[in-house]
Amino acid sequence: MTRQFVGHRAETDDLTESLSVESRAGLRQFSLERMIGYGIDHADAVEMRARVLDGQDWRSAATALARECLRRVEEAPAIAGVLTRVAYLRRASALLRMGQMMMLTDTDERRDIFGQAAALYARAAELAADREPVCIDTDTGKLAGWLIPSGQPAAPAAIVIGGVEGWAMDFDSIGLELAGRGVDALMLDGPGQGETRFRHRHYLSPSWRHAYGRAVGFLDERAPGRPIGVVGNSMGGSFAMALAVDDPRIRACCDNGGIIAPWMVPPSVGTFYSKMVAFCGTDDADLAMKAWASVTPAADGPNAGYPLLIVQGGHDPMVSMDLAQLLLDQAPTGDKQMVVFSDGQHCVYNHRHDRDVLIADWLTTRLH
Incomplete structure (x- = not known):
């Protein structure tokens, strides 16, 4: 055969x-x-x-x-x-x-295609019994995600988010590395992403911090007081930093591919800009950019001293080394570092295992 x-x-x-x-x-x-x-x-x-x-x-x-x-x-x-x-x-x-x-x-x-993909993922999760679906109520709509448990009581936890294109299921390799190190991992579709968007019609708005705050609360309620971290990939890194600086429950943050000013992405980038607009559930670009303007990763806030790891690809065609350095320099925390993969693509996809291990080891050390 x-x-x-x-x-x-x-x-x-x-x-x-x-x-x-x-x-x-x-x-x-x-x-x-x-x-x-x-x-x-x-x-x-x-x-x-x-x-x-x-x-x-x-x-x-x-x-x-x-x-x-x-x-x-x-x-x-x-x-x-x-x-x-x-x-x-x-x-x-x-x-x-x-x-x-x-x-x-x-x-x-x-929506149908993505719904089929989610159903297959859920079927695999049920067979493997290694993760569970999550649905979180917020004032602006439901959040969907997948919890990969570490199997340890009162374990630290982390939220892992994607960006404009890759979402919760797409980055579960990071969640698996975290869970293997004793950290419960919530692979979250934030407003404008994945099942949260296609199933629950929940899009990005200036109220996005409340929605993400409810996700932090979900983890905190399951084990009150445990340390919680956040990992953001691509534009999700910008969300992660903007969330971490405002929420004292966040003990550590990793940005893998975010930018300092998401709202300054120009229309000339074509399809990516169109996807950013669709992320907000509208075809009005001005309205969408007002929502994106609320994502402020370099702003000051009540949790400004959070530990920060920036992971950067040296050959990233979307986020230059200069932009990554600017974000590192302007991040309000003094506890910060950047690790560069010299030939790394955007989000260091070409070193996925090394990237995942780096992020998981660093976050685990900070949360334990």
């Missing part, structure tokens, strides 16, 4: 110039390393890119590979194949999440 694949394709200009604008943008914005960083299996990432290069559109390539993963789920042995089913369910979920990445508006189709 032969399992047939398209296989690796050299991504030359001659090959890509005939592709659609969306396909070229997808290949450019979501590198192989970034796809893997969002939970895509290496083989699936290679195959998806090859299919796109051969002319299949971004969404259908991801969806077709997800269907193949689901076929493997059904073929797995009833008793011996539990781990196999979990693995393929998670692979299928990650592929569906990647498939909707190039959709710029919140259509019913996009």
Whole structure:
């Protein structure tokens, strides 16, 4: 029996110039390393890119590979194949999440795709019994997330958030490293992200601090007084710092790829700017930027002395070294440091394991 694949394709200009604008943008914005960083299996990432290069559109390539993963789920042995089913369910979920990445508006189709991805993730979680869904009520809407417990009573806890594109399920590798070190990890979809957005229609507004504060309260109520940290990835790093400086319950904060002034991202960056506007549940760019203007990572506040770790990629095309240094310099805490991966991409996706271990070790040390 032969399992047939398209296989690796050299991504030359001659090959890509005939592709659609969306396909070229997808290949450019979501590198192989970034796809893997969002939970895509290496083989699936290679195959998806090859299919796109051969002319299949971004969404259908991801969806077709997800269907193949689901076929493997059904073929797995009833008793011996539990781990196999979990693995393929998670692979299928990650592929569906990647498939909707190039959709710029919140259509019913996009909600359906993301809903399918979330359902597969939930099915895997139920089989593996290693994480549990969370829904938190706030004044502005519900927050969705996943709690990866450490299994230790009254353990420290951390909130892990993504950015404009990658969300709770996409960064669960950090949560797993934290839980393995005795830190309960809440993988949170904040306002404008993931299930919070597509299922509960809860978007970014100037009231976002209250919503995140309720997430901190959720962890505190489960084990009153325990130390709590926050990890923000990409634009989530800006949220994490702005939250940490205002909330004395936050004992430590890691920013992996945030910027000092999110509201200053110009319209010229194209699809990313459009996604920032959609993050706010509107098509009014001025209204959206007013919401983003409330995200102030370098501002002073009642918890200004919080420990801060900034993780930066030396080859980050979105956040330059100068911008990262500016954020480090202007952060109000005196307890701060930056670790640079010299060849690191945005969010250091190309060193995912080393990045995750660095963040988890540092945060665990600060919270214990």
